[in-house]
Amino acid sequence: MSVHNVEEALRDGGILVVVIVLLFLANIRASLITLLAIPLSLVTAVLVLKAFGSTINTMTLGGMAIAIGDLVDDAIIDVENIVRRLRENAQLPEERRQNSLAVIYHASVEVRSSVVFATLIILLVFLPIFFLGGVEGRLLMPLGLAYVVSLTASLVVSLTLTPALCSLLLTKSRGILAGREPWVVRVLKRIYAVVLGPTLRHPWVVILPSLVLLIAAGAAIPYMGRAFLPEFNEGALTLSAVTLPGTSLQQSDELGRAVERVLLGHEEVTGVARRTGRAELSEHAQGVEAAELDVTFKLPRGRGKDEFLNELRGEFSLIPGMNVVIGQPISHRIDHMLSGTRANVAVKIFGDDLYKLRTLAEDVRRQMQGVPGVVDLSTEQQVDIPVMKVRFDRDAIARHGLSVKEVSDAVDTAFRGQTVSQVLEGRYAFDMVVRVGEPGNVDAEAISNLPVDTPGGAKLPLKALARIEVSTGPNQISRESVQRKIVVMCNVSGRDLKGVVEEIRAKVADKVPLGRDQYRDYYVEYGGQFESAEETTRLLTVLSVAVIVGIGVLLSVAFGSTRDALLIMVNLPLALIGGVVGVYLSGGVLSVASLIGFITLFGLATRNGIMLVSHIRHLQQAEGATNFAEAVYLGAMERLAPILMTALTAGLALVPLAIGGDKPGNEIQAPMALVILCGLLTSTALNMLVVPALYLKFGRPAPPLAADEDLLALREQPALAGGGAH
Numbered sequence: 001m002s003v004h005n006v007e008e009a010l011r012d013g014g015i016l017v018v019v020i021v022l023l024f025l026a027n028i029r030a031s032l033i034t035l036l037a038i039p040l041s042l043v044t045a046v047l048v049l050k051a052f053g054s055t056i057n058t059m060t061l062g063g064m065a066i067a068i069g070d071l072v073d074d075a076i077i078d079v080e081n082i083v084r085r086l087r088e089n090a091q092l093p094e095e096r097r098q099n100s101l102a103v104i105y106h107a108s109v110e111v112r113s114s115v116v117f118a119t120l121i122i123l124l125v126f127l128p129i130f131f132l133g134g135v136e137g138r139l140l141m142p143l144g145l146a147y148v149v150s151l152t153a154s155l156v157v158s159l160t161l162t163p164a165l166c167s168l169l170l171t172k173s174r175g176i177l178a179g180r181e182p183w184v185v186r187v188l189k190r191i192y193a194v195v196l197g198p199t200l201r202h203p204w205v206v207i208l209p210s211l212v213l214l215i216a217a218g219a220a221i222p223y224m225g226r227a228f229l230p231e232f233n234e235g236a237l238t239l240s241a242v243t244l245p246g247t248s249l250q251q252s253d254e255l256g257r258a259v260e261r262v263l264l265g266h267e268e269v270t271g272v273a274r275r276t277g278r279a280e281l282s283e284h285a286q287g288v289e290a291a292e293l294d295v296t297f298k299l300p301r302g303r304g305k306d307e308f309l310n311e312l313r314g315e316f317s318l319i320p321g322m323n324v325v326i327g328q329p330i331s332h333r334i335d336h337m338l339s340g341t342r343a344n345v346a347v348k349i350f351g352d353d354l355y356k357l358r359t360l361a362e363d364v365r366r367q368m369q370g371v372p373g374v375v376d377l378s379t380e381q382q383v384d385i386p387v388m389k390v391r392f393d394r395d396a397i398a399r400h401g402l403s404v405k406e407v408s409d410a411v412d413t414a415f416r417g418q419t420v421s422q423v424l425e426g427r428y429a430f431d432m433v434v435r436v437g438e439p440g441n442v443d444a445e446a447i448s449n450l451p452v453d454t455p456g457g458a459k460l461p462l463k464a465l466a467r468i469e470v471s472t473g474p475n476q477i478s479r480e481s482v483q484r485k486i487v488v489m490c491n492v493s494g495r496d497l498k499g500v501v502e503e504i505r506a507k508v509a510d511k512v513p514l515g516r517d518q519y520r521d522y523y524v525e526y527g528g529q530f531e532s533a534e535e536t537t538r539l540l541t542v543l544s545v546a547v548i549v550g551i552g553v554l555l556s557v558a559f560g561s562t563r564d565a566l567l568i569m570v571n572l573p574l575a576l577i578g579g580v581v582g583v584y585l586s587g588g589v590l591s592v593a594s595l596i597g598f599i600t601l602f603g604l605a606t607r608n609g610i611m612l613v614s615h616i617r618h619l620q621q622a623e624g625a626t627n628f629a630e631a632v633y634l635g636a637m638e639r640l641a642p643i644l645m646t647a648l649t650a651g652l653a654l655v656p657l658a659i660g661g662d663k664p665g666n667e668i669q670a671p672m673a674l675v676i677l678c679g680l681l682t683s684t685a686l687n688m689l690v691v692p693a694l695y696l697k698f699g700r701p702a703p704p705l706a707a708d709e710d711l712l713a714l715r716e717q718p719a720l721a722g723g724g725a726h
Contacts, residue, residue: 014038016652018071021076023559024645026182029169030079036165037157037641038068044153045146051563061656062669063146066676069653070151070604073646074115074158077611080642082107082166087181100171108163110622114614116605117558119155123148125548128543129596131235134538135334136229148601185641196692200633203693213682214573217580224580225496228529228536229334230667233305237295238332239263240325240342242378245475246385247321247405249288252276255322256291262315263295268308271296285477289381294329304532306493311527313375315555325376326491335529343376343489343531345501347508350483351522354474357486359384360512360522364488367507373495374504380478387473387568388444388471392466400465401455407465410452415442444468446602496589497530533592540595547599548572559613565694568609573684574690575605578682582675593668597675604676605683606648608643609691615639617696617702626699636692647684651677 017038021031042064049060085107089097114589128143129137166721178188199206232240241259243252256274263269272601277288299308309326316324325342327335335343361379367373390411392404417435424430450464462468478485492500506525513519548569555565579598583590616635625631657673 052270069650149306226498305444579679582678597672
């Protein structure tokens with residue numbers, strides 16, 4: 001998969017972040033301080049990944065691309081509050097103005113706890129990725145590690161470097177000290193004020209529609225398709241072309257050439273390579289009846305991959321005696337690791353009698369053939385082929401002082417061969433193998449006359465020690481957990497994986513007599529990507545519940561109020577609404593990537609609630625706001641700009657990934673990005689309306705805090721009086 005496409009998404013996302021920061025802050029110095037968090041965080045992430053032995057690849061770059069909008073969020077919150085407080089201080093009469101350094105210090109401290117807890121929650125929600133095992137864990141852990149390290153680095157930058165740079169660059173900035181809020185912020189606040197006032201007076205106007213949207217989103221979830229991982233766009237195919245066992249190498253080669261001619265007849269195909277058969281001692285041994293083809297292709301603009309593959313399947317079906325399964329290099333290997341087959345779905349039928357297994361397999365194949373979405377349907381090739389059986393005469397063997405093992409080893413050595421020496425040709429060494437004739441020329445007579453050495457030195461023909469029978473037998477016997485099996489496999493196209501498997505299950509259970517009558521001891525198991533998808537979904541569901549509980553605990557500790565924690569967590573269902581829309585925009589299929597997107601979204605959405613509620617409490621506790629309704633209104637108005645900035649930078653940075661899902665390298669990140677992007681849109685919009693309304697209706701005024709003597713003393717220190725001169 002292409003690293004270049006992910007790098008482009010990372011770059012384009014960074015550009016959008018820069019635009020948003022400049023637009024909202026309208027100050028070069030403040031924007032520079034904020035944006036400095038991006039390179040520092042990314043460099044830190046690269047160094048940490050290198051220390052852990054990771055490389056820069058599509059997944060680590062994807063983690064950085066997803067995080068790039070979040071890297072400036074902590075700095076945005078800090079810088080925006082500092083800039084706002086400096087402007088407010090500059091507008092006071094000269095005798096009431098505070099020292100600029102004191103303003104920066106208090107403005108930074110004001111948002112410090114909300115920044116830390118918000119980032120801790122986002123890091124917490126990413127923990128489930130590190131509990132994933134198997135293929136999904138290997139794929140997603142580098143992404144999660146890159147995201148977590150980048151975000152942690154951005155938190156450290158915002159807590160240390162950001163306030164320091166503000167003290168150096170902003171204390172004498174005329175644009176900040178003499179200016180007003182940027183025009184974008186003023187316009188947005190005017191629009192927001194028109195909506196917020198009526199919303200606080202009539203909260204059910206926004207609460208009821210939100211409940212309706214939430215119910216609709218929940219009702220849509222069961223109708224989503226299910227898949228393990230999104231379909232990859234690798235720009236290459238791996239074809240498995242199999243004919244009947246026993247087919248000669250010459251015939252198999254001719255059929256392979258027919259498959260090649262079909263492929264090369266399409267202008268999209270740029271290269272084809274074929275392997276016919278595999279070595280007998282290979283980990284994936286195959287007879288000469290099986291061929292594998294590696295195909296590279298490039299689709300012209302406007303040409304869909306599904307259309308191209310459907311044309312190939314139609315033409316392959318016209319090649320007599322050849323069954324072709326189409327996969328992709330990475331997807332093919334994932335399927336093989338998950339189910340031991342070359343396809344997305346493997347229906348495994350278990351039993352003792354091979355002939356009954358074949359009958360059942362044919363019944364299952366017929367049922368699967370009628371299921372929409374099933375393509376590349378094939379049955380594991382188990383047929384009878386000519387065999388020669390050597391039945392040892394134990395009495396005769398004993399009479400001549402031999403053992404069955406010795407006679408068996410003699411047969412094995414004669415026909416499989418034995419390495420007796422090596423032949424050197426230049427720098428290369430080749431084994432010298434001694435055997436009886438060529439394997440293809442061995443017949444019953446040759447086996448019968450095979451001389452076997454006796455302890456006395458005499459040589460006896462094998463027919464004196466065993467009976468040679470010419471018969472038929474299975475070309476192979478597959479087993480799993482010691483039990484014999486036969487596999488019917490297929491790929492899925494045009495439908496979600498789970499829907500296809502559920503329909504196959506229903507048809508097989510209704511039409512195939514497994515577990516009944518003469519097939520009482522025969523049973524079926526379903527393997528493949530969907531099985532891993534179900535296991536991973538269950539694990540992520542359990543871990544997500546644990547994470548949500550953890551979020552609630554952290555919020556309760558941070559605010560000292562379970563009520564406030566619950567009101568902040570209202571953002572989770574509000575985010576769910578947009579997340580569901582994101583799943584349908586990405587094709588309506590819920591995959592592991594989409595689930596990770598939901599988990600990430602919950603953390604980002606919680607940040608908005610923390611910023612809003614913490615500021616409302618700050619107005620009451622530290623700034624003397626005694627009217628609860630006014631504190632809620634003022635807190636929402638003052639937090640509009642930072643909440644929109646963080647949401648827009650986090651969301652718009654994902655746009656290049658979201659719209660580039662068809663590009664190689666973006667397949668896993670794109671569904672995540674769409675879920676996060678759409679979820680942030682709904683959660684941010686509803687957070688600014690629903691949460692203030694709910695907080696005013698169900699919240700409680702925060703008790704005022706005692707004056708902080710240290711802060712009061714700090715404001716009077718002479719040392720700080722000259723701080724603004726820096």
